[in-house]
Amino acid sequence: MTSFTPMFRSIFDIDAPEWLAAMKLAPEDVPDVVIVEGSWWRQQRTDWRLSRLSEVRELEFPDIFWGRWQDKKVAFCCAYGAARTVEIIHLFGVLGTKLAVQIGTCGGLQPYLAPGDIILPDVVLCRDGIAPMYGAHDAVRGSGEWIERAEKKLRERGHSTYRGTHVTWSSLFTETPQMMEAWHHAGILSVEMETATTFAVARFFNMAAVSMVVVWDDLTRGRRFLDPLPPGGLEALNRGNESIFEVALALAEHL
Template sequence: MTSKRLYHLGFGRDDLGTVPPTIALLSGDPERSHFIAKTYLQGDRLLSANRGLNSYIGNLANGRSLLAATSGMGAPSLSIVVNELVQLGIRQIIRIGTCGSIQDYVPAGSIVISQAALCRQGAANDIAPVEYPAAADPFLTVALVQAARELGVEYHLGITASVDTFYEGQERVDSANPHLMRSLQGITAEYRRLNILNYEMESGTLFKMAGVYNFAAACICTVVAQRTSSEEILLKQQEDSGGNAIAVAIRVIENLA
């Protein structure tokens, strides 16, 4: 572990206290990290808001130290944050995000727990070869499933398509660029036939980093778009059910303790 203040995170080992956390909840949105800190952490403290990568430290009710960190949007930003978190001694990371369903039976408002990712991300290729598996930690993944069952949260377990772009990469045409490359036309239907559940933008790189760096990673996402019917983001579902994914992840950490 390093005591120096890391360039992107804006804090170092000396800022983490005498019993530093070894587990982090990682969110793309800094507001989600803030919500976790203010809702679940006792004695929460802002470590840094450097570059919008807001990070908080505090204790759960059982006394376990926890880091609520922000990855930013997309795999390149996440790869920087995760590298620096591991330098500081973090050994377990649960990503809490949002996603778009590509299966009829995975409705908006439910959560997807990723057991592995189809990884179509340039950042991941700098970590490991294309054929290197992007797999979640099986123990954290099973723990997420068990926590969802305990809390009565609708969940779906399966494979995630983790891609670099929100629009073209997820076959969206309602954007500034309605002209998709031929390689992306029909990609969603192809993924659906491969039994892939959802689109998101970070888990594949996170999982590959976990394998190479030797830490445990898992991913849980709230479904905020039902891509079998529309490209629209359903903000009400995000607001109403986004807390479920957080609650499930917190229950996992409580059970681990």
């Protein structure tokens, strides 16, 4: 009887040449920066962001786009939630991309936050279910010098920005009032679903990482994204969403 020894292969075993071949991406076209955005509105966000780039093309894997910003090469993907975000950051981490930028929206956990304010997390609590697999078991930090650059550029555009502790939770649908109250009393600024993943995977691959997320939900007053925004809130939200991508591109100029 012939014995059989199963041979298992992990995604972790796939190296850069294999990923490049799979994506039909030349080594000289490895992006300088990868920008990921967490949003339900995938097509709207993708069309909006790609309109700022030149020579845009979709790579062999769907919804992963390559383009140019001035003399820099940029990858963009609208990646909602940790399970999709990890794939994008891991892939470009293997390839040697230098900077990962997380953008999107978040829920504000402190009453002084208003729609359109921009959170730049310094420390992120890892409640995403992915970060521990990359060595970030409780909390993970962003890259300080890149956070400072991003904050400076946002303030030059007239935005209110806040730095501090943020939490990445696994699902919008499983945030309970008790959780949100505990996060609020702990002094945590905000919550969303991707930043801890981006920071943890980027750190694993020695990539710099920064997150800029715009306050949408006002959780201290029970207002979720389904509820109407206060007067001027929509305009502030849209302006913040525009600026975080502009600043992500501007950061690439420092590479």
